[in-house]
Amino acid sequence: MFADMLRINYLVSGGLITNYRCSSRCRHCVYASSHAWPDDYMTSSAADEIFSLLKKLGCSSIHIGGGEPLLRPERIFPVLESAAGNDVDIEYIETNASWYKDESSAVNILKELRKRGAGCLLISIDPYHNEYIPFYKVKGLIKACSEVNMDVFPWLMEFWDDLDALDDRRPHSLEEYARFFGDDYLLKLPGRYGLNLRGRALRTYRPMMRMESFDSIMENPAGCSLLSGRYHFHVDLYGNYIPQSCSGLSIKLNELIHGADPNKYPVFYRLEHYGIKGLAEYAVKEYGYKPESEYAGKCDLCQDIRSWLVLELGLNLPDLQPADYYRFI
Ligand code: SF4
Incomplete structure (x- = not known):
């Protein structure tokens, strides 16, 4: 039996994941989004419940992310209406601009967003x-935003000149970038981007990372403090609280605020309290996990154990949701 409940009393800043489905399958995506996910969007009633819980936790402004939230723009309108009804500010909506077709259709969509209280788009650059997305779409969307006084939060201007150096009418692979800018281009990108090397990003960069022995990783007894972080959390369309940085882990938000039972969330609990050592010992003892001799650090081991529990053992654990994260990574 565990003594401590998992609880969060206040939250400062975070985002909603209104849908995991995306037009792209980016190699850096921490949330493992892609077109393979079901076409599920956050419903109006789920949004109402989430906004009211967030307000109780002291959080009255939020951003919207995905997946690609504007994959089907009309599906996000009820979420914006719910935010307005609950007096929650929308800081910005993240978008990859893939939905841009031409200026007039983009302006129409942007006007609908503005009407519902969204005043800023974070546009991926x-x-x-x-x-996946030709640069002309990004440029066109930025121009359309200026037509309707929608603010733009360019993420990141650092890369504008890189993208602009190549033909903006078509997408370009990272291999093309490496041919154009040098072999070490891919390797330097995480530092320039400020990339969180978890989720699919970890998979992408794992072959280039320094390996560490399992025994040495197990010498680290520290709990993973980011799991109870009040900043940069997400709540997804299924009502899961997704902790800062560590995708594939979750607790139902409505349980977390009252105190979630550690027996129901044994993976999350062990990671938060005893870190990777606690999770690995649990996986070996309870499920017969057989570790490799080395991993690309503790998060690689953590991801491997969790994937194994979901994909190999077929477990449907409440703290490893949504399970599609593991399928579509
Ligand atoms: S070991 Fe797991 S829970 Fe801890 S920081 Fe890494 S991914 Fe997150």
Whole structure:
């Protein structure tokens, strides 16, 4: 039996994941989004419940992310209406601009967003997204935003000149970037982007990372403090609280605020309290997990154990949701 409940009393800043489905399958995506996910969007009633819980936790402004939230713009309108009804500010909506067709249709969609209280788009500008989305769409969307006084939060201007150096009418692979800018381009990208090396990003960069022995990783007894972080959390369309940085882990938000039972969330609990050592010992003892001799750090081991529990053992654990994260990574 565990003594401590998992509880969060206040939250400062975070985002909603209104849908995991995306037009792209970016190699840096921490949430493992892609077109393979079901076409599920956050419903109006789920949004109402989430906004009211967030307000109780002291959080009255939020951003919207995905997946690609504007994949089907009309599906996000009820979420915006719910935010307005609950007096929650929308800081910005993240978008990859893939839905841009031409200026007039984009202006129409932007006007609908503005009408519902959204005043800013965070528009992705980076080589990872450019593998799927031609740069002319990003430029066109920025111009359309200026037509309707929608603010733009360009993420990241650092990459504008890189993308602009290549033909903006078509997407470009990272390999093309490496041919154009040098072999070490891919390797330097995480530092320039400020990339969180978890989720699919970890898979992408794992072959280039320094390996560490299992025994040495197990010498680290520290709990993973980011799991109870009040900043940069997300709540997804299924009502899961997704902790800062560590995708594939979750607790139902409505349980977390009252105190979630550690027996129901044994993976999350062990990671938060005893870190990777606690999770690995649990996986070996309870499920017969057989560790490799080395991993690309503790998060690689953590991801491997969790994937194994979901994909190999077929477990449907409440703290490893949504399970599609593991399928579509
Ligand atoms: S070991 Fe797991 S829970 Fe801890 S920081 Fe890494 S991914 Fe997150």
